[in-house]
Amino acid sequence: MIELKSPAEIERMHTTGRFVAQILSELSELADVGVNLLDLEHHVRGRIRQRGARSCYWDYAPSFGNGPFRNVTCLSVNDAVLHGLPHDYALRDGDILSMDLAVGIDGWVADAARTVIVGTPADEDRRLLRATEEALALGIEAARPGNRLGDVSAAIEAVATDYGYPINTEFGGHGLGRTMHEDPHIPNRGRAGRGLKLRAGMTLALEPWLARTTDRIVFDPDGWTIRSADGSRTAHSEHTIAITEDGPLVLTRFPVEH
Structure with a gap:
């Protein structure tokens, strides 16, 4: 069942979305060579507590996961792309870090993900990240009243295909x-x-989300972290949007960074 939101309810989601975007921007600045994933996780825990928000991840226990998730961020490195379990790992030069965050404020949720390259970027990693960002932008552009859900999916697929990247359909977007x-x-x-x-x-x-050379995935022994089956590098981009009469409204747009 799909619940249509009123303009007032969308604005409440927008409030949450701005917070999610701000935290992901902070993590992007903090993510550097030598920084531990657990330090990033604890930064977000503090910010959520300070804001009086609620983590959507804490105690989350879907059918595909290994028991309740006991963190507030998904941090996935290199060949890991989704649901990465924060752990004792110091980021290295050239790592790709995908950061996914969903929180609720006053009963309304927003969800976004951002991928950054730590330290010195490789050209092929920049290209992979650019593909997910362009796919997201075109998917958003297709999310207009009167269009079909297939128009959004096809727009995302077209970008991945143009770049030559395979597409996994087991995990994707959601209401x-x-x-x-x-x-x-x-x-x-x-x-x-x-x-x-x-x-x-x-x-x-x-x-x-894309892996460079495969559409197949494997799970880590932790029961959460999803990796490309062949070890190829990955990237992930996500925004929460609202469909309005004037077109798509991005509720988790990242602040302008200088």
Whole structure:
């Protein structure tokens, strides 16, 4: 069931979205050679506590995970791309770090992810990251009243295909609002003109993620961290958006950084 949000409810989600975006921007600045993933996790715990927000990850126990998740961030490095369990690891020069965060404030949720390259970037890693960002931008652009869900998925797929990257469809975007995961599921591959008709008031998290040379995934022994099956590097970009009569509104837009 899809719950359409009123303009007032969307604005409340926007408040949460600004907070999520601010925290991800802070993590982007903090992520440097030698910084431990656990330090990033504890930074976010403090910021959530300070704001009086609620982590959507803490105690999350979906069917694909290994018991309740007991962290407030997903931090995934290099060939890890989704649901990375923060652990005792010091970032190294050239690492790719994907950071995913979902919180609720006053009962309304926002979810976003950002990938950064630590230290010295390799050209092929920049290209992979750019592909996810462009796919996200075109997916957002397609999220307009009267379009179909397949238009969003097809826009994301087209970018990945142009770059020559394979696409996994096991995990993708999703609806959200009062909870982190609501209908509909939004795959990163689809056919334009097909699927659910988009309406003003829908709130969605779009999240293209790519591995360089495979569409297959494996799970770490921790039961959470998802990696590319062949060890190739990965990247992940995500925004929460609202569909309005005027088009898509990004609720987790990152602050301008200088």
